Each structure stands twice: as C-alpha cells, then as structure tokens.
Amino acid sequence: MSILLFVIELRNFVQNIRPYKPGKPIEEVVRELGIKKKILKLASNENPLGPSxxxxxxxxxxxxxxxxxxxxxxxxxxxxxxxxxxxxxxxxxxxxxxxxxxxxxxxxxxxxxxxxxxxxxxxxxxxxxxxxxxxxxxxxxxxxxxxxxxxxxxxxxxxxxxxxxxxxxxxxxxxxxxxxxxxxxxxxxxxxxxxxxxxxxxxxxxxxxxxxxxxxxxxxxxxxxxxxxxxxxxxxxxxxxxxxxxxxxxxxxxxxxxxxxxxxxxxxxxxxLDDTEFVKRSIENNESGKEYLYKEFKRLGVAYTPTYGNFILAHFEHDAKEIFQKAQKRGIIVRTILEYGLPHSLRITIGTPQQNKRLVEVLQTII
Ligand SMILES: Cc1ncc(COP(=O)(O)O)c(C=O)c1O
The missing domain is CATH 3.40.640.10 (Type I PLP-dependent aspartate aminotransferase-like (Major domain))
Structure with a gap:
C-alpha cells in the first residue's frame, strides 16, 4: 500500500500545499491533554452566544x-x-x-x-x-x-x-x-x-x-x-x-x-435572517467585550491591533506559540497565526463577559 502511494504522483500544484489548519476543536484538546475542566475555545471567531x-x-x-x-x-x-x-x-x-x-x-x-x-x-x-x-x-x-x-x-x-x-x-x-x-x-x-x-x-x-x-x-x-x-x-x-x-x-x-x-x-x-434580536445582542456583546479586552490588555501590557471584527490580534514580545500552549494547558484555546507570518501574535475571539474575564485571568498568570 505505501509503495503504491509513492509511485502515484500528485498534480504539481498540490505538492507544496500546506493544508488549512483550523482553530483546534475542543474535543482534540481534551484528547491530547486529558484536561478535565471546561475548555474555552476562542480560536475560530465563532459567536460566543451560541446559534441564532x-x-x-x-x-x-x-x-x-x-x-x-x-x-x-x-x-x-x-x-x-x-x-x-x-x-x-x-x-x-x-x-x-x-x-x-x-x-x-x-x-x-x-x-x-x-x-x-x-x-x-x-x-x-x-x-x-x-x-x-x-x-x-x-x-x-x-x-x-x-x-x-x-x-x-x-x-x-x-x-x-x-x-x-x-x-x-x-x-x-x-x-x-x-x-x-x-x-x-x-x-x-x-x-x-x-x-x-x-x-x-x-x-x-x-x-x-x-x-x-x-x-x-x-x-x-x-x-x-x-x-x-x-x-x-x-x-x-x-x-x-x-x-x-x-x-x-x-x-x-x-x-x-x-x-x-x-x-x-x-x-x-x-x-x-429574521433574528434581528440575536444579531443586535451579538453586536452589543462584541462591542462591550472589545472595550473590556482593550482595557485589560493595556493593563497587562499586551499590545493589540484595534479591530472591526469579533476577534483581536494581540502582540507579544516573544514567541506567541509558547503563550498559546500555556493557555491551552489552562483550558483556553486561542489561535497562533504562524502561517500568516506573525509568530509573535495571537488571534483571539471576543467571548462573553465571563469568557473574556477567564481569558484575562489566564493571560495574567502566563505573562
Ligand atoms: C475572512 C474570512 N472569510 C471567510 C471565512 C470562512 O467562513 P465560512 O465559515 O463561511 O466558510 C472566514 C472564517 O474564518 C474568514 O475569516
């Protein structure tokens, strides 16, 4: 079987593709680290209020x-x-x-x-x-x-x-x-x-x-x-x-x-499309979460790029992968963006007030 795979040549274009790497699913982190506590995922810019x-x-x-x-x-x-x-x-x-x-x-x-x-x-x-x-x-x-x-x-x-x-x-x-x-x-x-x-x-x-x-x-x-x-x-x-x-x-x-x-x-x-109430609530949550995180990032000395989305690009003095790994061990998944050429930055989804607070507590213990 493995010999056959060797002989069959991929299309040239496909050979160098690095597959898309999504934010880590919660189940994967649980499997890898055997963490019992509730995992918080702030890695894929999902809506923290749940579905409409x-x-x-x-x-x-x-x-x-x-x-x-x-x-x-x-x-x-x-x-x-x-x-x-x-x-x-x-x-x-x-x-x-x-x-x-x-x-x-x-x-x-x-x-x-x-x-x-x-x-x-x-x-x-x-x-x-x-x-x-x-x-x-x-x-x-x-x-x-x-x-x-x-x-x-x-x-x-x-x-x-x-x-x-x-x-x-x-x-x-x-x-x-x-x-x-x-x-x-x-x-x-x-x-x-x-x-x-x-x-x-x-x-x-x-x-x-x-x-x-x-x-x-x-x-x-x-x-x-x-x-x-x-x-x-x-x-x-x-x-x-x-x-x-x-x-x-x-x-x-x-x-x-x-x-x-x-x-x-x-x-x-x-x-x-008819759920205007949910859309409004999601915008409000995002705006207040953004303000809270800006304030706390400033307090922690974490630089960030002001955002128009539901995520913030945070910048660190050293390798962001280490912060990502430490946060993951403490039950929070954020997103490294090495593939975007930004090894010192993490992309963090804005969560609910409780989630944002937990994120700040974890970041504070790490940095
Ligand atoms: C700019 C941009 N476009 C498209 C997508 C993909 O979204 P979808 O879930 O609709 O495939 C994303 C997802 O993160 C995104 O950030």
Whole structure:
C-alpha cells in the first residue's frame, strides 16, 4: 500500500500545499491533554452566544425530514435572501460556508499561471485556493495594517485574473474604508474579478465601512462574499453566500457539487435572517467585550491591533506559540497565526463577559 502511494504522483500544484489548519476543536484538546475542566475555545471567531435561537427552532421542526435530499437550488433560502437584500435570486449563490464559494470562484476562473492579487496577510484560504488551481499568488503587504491600494493597483497586469480582499482582514481585524475601496474598485479592469469577502460585516457599525453591495449595479466584475458562520452563530451548519451579476453566478453554479448546502442548513440560515434580536445582542456583546479586552490588555501590557471584527490580534514580545500552549494547558484555546507570518501574535475571539474575564485571568498568570 505505501509503495503504491509513492509511485502515484500528485498534480504539481498540490505538492507544496500546506493544508488549512483550523482553530483546534475542543474535543482534540481534551484528547491530547486529558484536561478535565471546561475548555474555552476562542480560536475560530465563532459567536460566543451560541446559534441564532430562531435558526435552532426552525431546524427542530424539520429534523425528521433529513431522509430527503435538500433542495439543490436553495429555493426558499435564496428567496428569503432576495427579500432581505433586495437582489434577484439569479444574483445570489449559496455554498457550504464561504470557503466553498472561494473555491468555486477559483475553480471557475483560474487557469494555471493566472495571477491572483491579495493582501498579505489575508484569509489563508485565498493562498490555498490559488495553489490548488495553479494560480500565481501576488501578495501585497498591508501597510500599517491597511490595504495598500496603490500596491494592489500597480500589481494589476494582463495576467491578473482575480483580486481578492477580506474586509475586515482576517487576522488583523482592520478595514479598508469606503474612500479607499471606491478608489480601488474604479481601478480594477473589467477582465479581473474583484472579490470582496465581508465575513464579519454585520459586526461593523461605522460610517467609514463601505457597503460593497453598492458596487453591484455599477461594476459587473464584483463578487461579494458573506457568511452565516459569524454573527448568526451557525459555523457548524456551513452556509456562506455570495452576490454578483447573473453571468458570474451562473458560472459558479456550473462548478459546484449538487446539494452543496444541506437541508437543515438551508432552514436554519433562512430563519436566522429574521433574528434581528440575536444579531443586535451579538453586536452589543462584541462591542462591550472589545472595550473590556482593550482595557485589560493595556493593563497587562499586551499590545493589540484595534479591530472591526469579533476577534483581536494581540502582540507579544516573544514567541506567541509558547503563550498559546500555556493557555491551552489552562483550558483556553486561542489561535497562533504562524502561517500568516506573525509568530509573535495571537488571534483571539471576543467571548462573553465571563469568557473574556477567564481569558484575562489566564493571560495574567502566563505573562
Ligand atoms: C475572512 C474570512 N472569510 C471567510 C471565512 C470562512 O467562513 P465560512 O465559515 O463561511 O466558510 C472566514 C472564517 O474564518 C474568514 O475569516
């Protein structure tokens, strides 16, 4: 068996891929360390308030129908989104998390050698998707944690196929403002797909934060990505969605697998869209948690990057992996971001007041 594996050669592009490394699941830490106490996970930017209660209730009512395949075209969910966002269903695509939509974009559009421009750092799946499809990653370093609009614009050439940015950026939590995004979108030529990933947009109530949906009427090459994983608390269901013009959506629909959004996920996501009370509570929790952590980080002498998301990038004087390991031994999982080239930083999800307090107590004992 092992000899056979040796002979079968991988596609060239795949050989150097380092697989995506998610935040450690709680069960894995329990298995590894045999820890008895309750583990707290602040590693994957999940919603600490749990799932949207409306989503849970709606899914309960349909649990006995999972013997049936789901609606392949997500008719009900897309219609609900169409009402909510004021777009035709042909302008909407749903996927198994927005990571699937990222994959579909690359699968549909990237030929080997095509150039993909992205911020550095940015969500690691952009790099992995480029590698899988043989795209050439053109990484433009953030300037003082902001997107370098001039750097991105200057990097565009006839080989550029996609520009993909996250707004806010994972892992820094910083945003590109409306003024700068307006400037950037104007400079993207029509042969380039401009993907704006707004996974954390619902957390942001700031007039400087652009509404990328405004670009859809004017620009045919814009794709916007959103997700139910963050503010709606449905990361485990895996539902992401995207908006674009109908030709691009039709192209992405060609390369997806059938039934890519499961039955309960469709029901739960549609119900979550109506859960305005939960969204409001999640924003409030995030804002107060952010203020509390800023204050405590200052007290502890921990530097941080002010965030627009539901996570904070904290900076340490020495190797952050050591702090990560010590925190884990004390029952808290945070996120190292070595793969983003930041060995001295940890990305920490903002929790509930109790969780934040526990985090601060643990950090205080470590540093
Ligand atoms: C910027 C960004 N985009 C996309 C995703 C993926 O989200 P989903 O759960 O919808 O696949 C994440 C997840 O952390 C993210 O940070």
């Amino acid at each position: 209660p409306k989503a849970v209730q709606a899914m309960h009512a349909k649990i006995n129908e999972v013997n049936l395949y789901p609606d392949d075209n997500c008719y009900y969910l897309k219609n609900k989104m169409s009402e909510t966002f004021g777009l035709a269903t042909e302008n909407i695509i749903t996927g198994s998390g927005s990571v699937e939509l990222i994959e579909l974009i690359f699968k549909a559009y990237v030929n080997p050698g095509d150039e993909i421009i992205m911020g550095d750092p940015s969500f690691i799946m952009y790099k992995i998707a480029s590698q899988i499809f043989g795209g050439k990653r053109v990484a433009i370093p953030l300037k003082n944690y902001d997107q370098d609009v001039k750097g991105i614009t200057d990097a565009i050439n006839s080989a550029t196929k996609i520009i993909i940015i996250d707004n806010p950026v994972n892992p820094t939590g910083t945003i590109i403002t409306k003024e700068y995004l307006d400037r950037l979108v104007k400079n993207v030529p029509s042969h380039v797909l401009f993907v704006i990933d707004e996974a954390y947009r619902e957390y942001i109530e700031d007039s400087e934060y652009p509404n990328a949906m405004d670009y859809l009427t004017e620009y045919d090459n814009v794709v916007i990505l959103h997700t139910f994983s963050k503010i709606y608390g449905l990361a485990g269901l895996r539902v992401g969605y995207g908006f674009s013009n109908k030709e691009i959506i039709a192209a992405l629909m060609k390369v997806r697998l059938p039934f890519n959004v499961n039955q309960l996920a469709q029901i739960g996501a549609a119900a979550a």
